[in-house]
Amino acid sequence: MSQREWVAAAIHKIEADFNRSADTHLIPLPLPGYAGIDAYLKDESSHPTGSLKHRLARSLFLYSLANGWLREGSTVVEASSGSTAVSEAYFARLLGLPFVAVIPRSTSPEKIAAIEFHGGRCHLVESACSLNDESERVARETGGHFMDQFTYAERATDWRANNNIAESIFKQMAEEPHPVPAWIVCGPGTGGTSATLGRYVRYRRHDTRVLCADPETSVFFDYYRDACQGRADPSLALPGGSRIEGIGRPRVERSFIASCVDAMVKVPDALSLAAMRHVSAVLGRRVGGSTGTNFVGVLRAAQAMHEAGQEGSIVSILCDSGERYAHSYYDPAWYARHDIDVEGADRAIAEAVAGAPLQQLPTCNL
Structure with missing residues (x-):
């Protein structure tokens, strides 16, 4: 294909x-x-996926696909406090793509469980300030794509x-x-x-x-x-x-x-x-x-x-x-x-x- x-x-x-x-x-x-x-x-x-972020995740995936940023087998990476990651894990699984959520260590265990339920993997960091930098690093090392909700949310919808x-x-x-x-x-x-x-x-x-x-x-x-x-x-x-x-x-x-x-x-x-x-x-x-x-x-x-x-x-x-x-x-x-x-x-x-x-x-x- x-x-x-x-x-x-x-x-x-x-x-x-x-x-x-x-x-x-x-x-x-x-x-x-x-x-x-x-x-x-x-x-x-x-x-x-239980939250407002379901709309955002759908829009981000469509935006990335239309821009040619996602390929078959791509690892999808997102910086999130939890709900966006839950929703993106859902859409990544729908497309058969691996998903990594870069989230603060303080994220509720219920959200972590929801991410993992939808097939995602959680990468925890100590500070919310380092989410984006760590997400970019994970994307580079996996050859994947950093969705970057904090940049593209306003233009993807x-x-x-x-x-x-x-x-x-x-x-x-x-x-x-x-x-x-x-x-x-x-x-x-x-x-x-x-x-x-x-x-x-x-x-x-x-x-x-x-x-x-x-x-x-x-x-x-x-x-x-x-x-x-x-x-x-x-x-x-x-x-x-x-x-x-x-x-x-x-x-x-x-x-x-x-x-x-x-x-x-x-x-x-x-x-x-x-x-x-x-x-x-x-x-x-x-x-x-x-x-x-x-x-x-x-x-x-x-x-x-x-x-x-x-x-x-x-x-x-x-x-x-x-x-x-x-x-x-x-x-x-x-x-x-x-x-x-x-x-x-x-x-x-x-x-x-x-x-x-x-x-x-x-x-x-x-």
Whole structure:
């Protein structure tokens, strides 16, 4: 089989897999303290690999195949905090390709098990800051291809149509009381989702604004704030990684396009995890920490709308299931080890849902 024939067959397999998949649900979420403001969560945990990153992985594979970067037998390498690696392992196995995930040692054991379940191999590193360099080294030594989600996420996704997450949200909102959301809230990881959402709403000429909720240990908020003031520093970096797996980065990634984002809020980890517990209780099932960060962004957007006397809708993303975090976010001992105030944060979220303002959250353009 020639290379072109192999690529054609590989793309056909991915497209057939996509054709077998249903869309993800849009779930109403009550905000008792904000009359006239409706909130929804786009439940990305229902993808075959259990997270929002399933969409990204599919796009990255198609992008790499169309560019001629993947060949029959190629080793696929990715730098990931877990969920992207799970999804890429799924697509690598679909195409019969070996897969290596370069992940932080702190990645939850449930995610490691999921990567290995789909046939991937995990290469653990101590620091999140070294993921890309180590991935490039592994790719060189195996003669493989480094997918590099943090560079290509924003360009691999077709932001205009093709059932991307933005198009899906607007189709599902069509019969709701406020069909055009005032805000869509997401957390920046690669920056690919915020770029897709921001481009789509501009392309379709919607009034919707995109709010990014950045976790405590991440450079994106500071970079965005500086970019809004005309002094962005792409070399901005932190020594450690985010405790909220899947979002937040210690350095500015090339897929994060600040001009696609309308506003940002920086969320303390304690509040993210309290919001995670609140959403889990409301839905009757566990969600991940990044969903909690998003929900704090929803509360902050609702507060801004309420103060402005506005009604409307807010859509955010349920990124993944909480079952992947049984040994961390759902383990009381983990909170004790990290000295996180659970009771105070739970109280703050409960009061915010009832309409009390969230105090001391750094915001930009909100």
